[in-house]
Amino acid sequence: MNILFIGDIIGKPGRLAVKSLMGELTEKYKPGLIIANGENAAHGMGITPDIADFLFNLGIDVITTGNHIWDQKNIIPYINTHERLLRPANYSILAPGKGYGVFDSKLGGKIAVINLEGRVFMKGLSESPFTIAKDIIKNVNGKADALIIDFHAEATSEKEALALYLDGEISAFLGTHTHVQTNDDMILPKGTAYITDTGMVGSKYSVLGTNKDIAIKRYLTGMPEKFIPEENDIVLNAVSITVDKKTKLSKNIEKIRIDL
Numbered sequence: 104m105n106i107l108f109i110g111d112i113i114g115k116p117g118r119l120a121v122k123s124l125m126g127e128l129t130e131k132y133k134p135g136l137i138i139a140n141g142e143n144a145a146h147g148m149g150i151t152p153d154i155a156d157f158l159f160n161l162g163i164d165v166i167t168t169g170n171h172i173w174d175q176k177n178i179i180p181y182i183n184t185h186e187r188l189l190r191p192a193n194y195s196i197l198a199p200g201k202g203y204g205v206f207d208s209k210l211g212g213k214i215a216v217i218n219l220e221g222r223v224f225m226k227g228l229s230e231s232p233f234t235i236a237k238d239i240i241k242n243v244n245g246k247a248d249a250l251i252i253d254f255h256a257e258a259t260s261e262k263e264a265l266a267l268y269l270d271g272e273i274s275a276f277l278g279t280h281t282h283v284q285t286n287d288d289m290i291l292p293k294g295t296a297y298i299t300d301t302g303m304v305g306s307k308y309s310v311l312g313t314n315k316d317i318a319i320k321r322y323l324t325g326m327p328e329k330f331i332p333e334e335n336d337i338v339l340n341a342v343s344i345t346v347d348k349k350t351k352l353s354k355n356i357e358k359i360r361i362d363l
Contacts, residue, residue, distance in 0.1 A: 104212055104249055104348050107134035108277050109163070110284065110340040113305030113312030114146045114332030118157060120304050120339050120363055125161050128359075132343040135208030138216055140253060140279045140301075141188075142168035143312065147330050149174030152181040155188050165189065165206055167218040169255030169280055170227050172200075191220035191255060193235040195228070203239050205247050212348055215247035217273075219265075221256025221280070232256075232265055240272050249274040249346040256280055262299050270295045274346045274353050277301050282311040284340040284360065294352030302340025306333035307362070337363045 107128060112118060141158055144150045148171040158166055165187050172190045182188050182200035192202020203217040217239050219232040232254065243250060250273040256262050257280060266276040271293025284302025291297050305312030314333045321328045341359040
């Protein structure tokens with residue numbers, strides 16, 4: 104069972120890169136489910152209903168998010184009626200939308216996707232991802248042939264700790280948020296695929312996808328600036344995971360980096 108996970112999509116340049124490469128990715132990796140983090144897919148931050156629809160129409164099956172999910176206010180009514188768009192599951196139970204779901208694989212079987220947000224160096228009011236993850240895993244037990252977590256978090260230590268805490272209970276633990284693909288993709292001792300950060304779909308000559316001049320000006324002046332994505336020299340970062348349906352554990356994780 105193959106699953107493709109695409110890192111944080113940054114604005115219009117990221118969306119167009121995914122559109123350009125989707126055929127190549129599906130042909131090479133033959134995923135039964137395609138997941139992408141879309142919390143920065145709007146041209147700045149957040150995601151809009153039109154952009155979510157655009158990504159779904161490209162062939163993305165599930166969109167995960169993170170701390171920028173509410174930046175575009177018109178996403179709030181949309182997320183209540185579109186269960187393939189997830190927000191972090193450790194947000195308040197009263198928050199709009201859902202933080203996990205069980206989805207059909209195009210190749211047969213079912214795949215659970217859980218979206219969680221970290222608390223170290225993050226400003227959100229989220230609950231502990233450790234306790235929420237355990238509760239959800241119990242809830243989906245027996246309902247899915249694979250279980251994937253997108254952990255949207257800042258601290259490497261928090262990512263490693265949660266991954267090792269859940270090792271052997273989930274198929275893959277995939278970090279997002281820092282926008283820089285890490286070189287620690289591995290299968291953990293009990294069979295969970297892991298990477299600290301999947302990376303982004305954005306400009307490699309930027310500051311985490313933002314136009315470098317704008318980002319540098321913020322550091323020089325200490326004044327707020329509107330985040331505008333850099334449009335040139337785009338790179339797509341993703342991972343492909345192969346899961347054994349019998350054990351629900353991963354057999355392989357492969358980093359993907361494609362320069363446009």
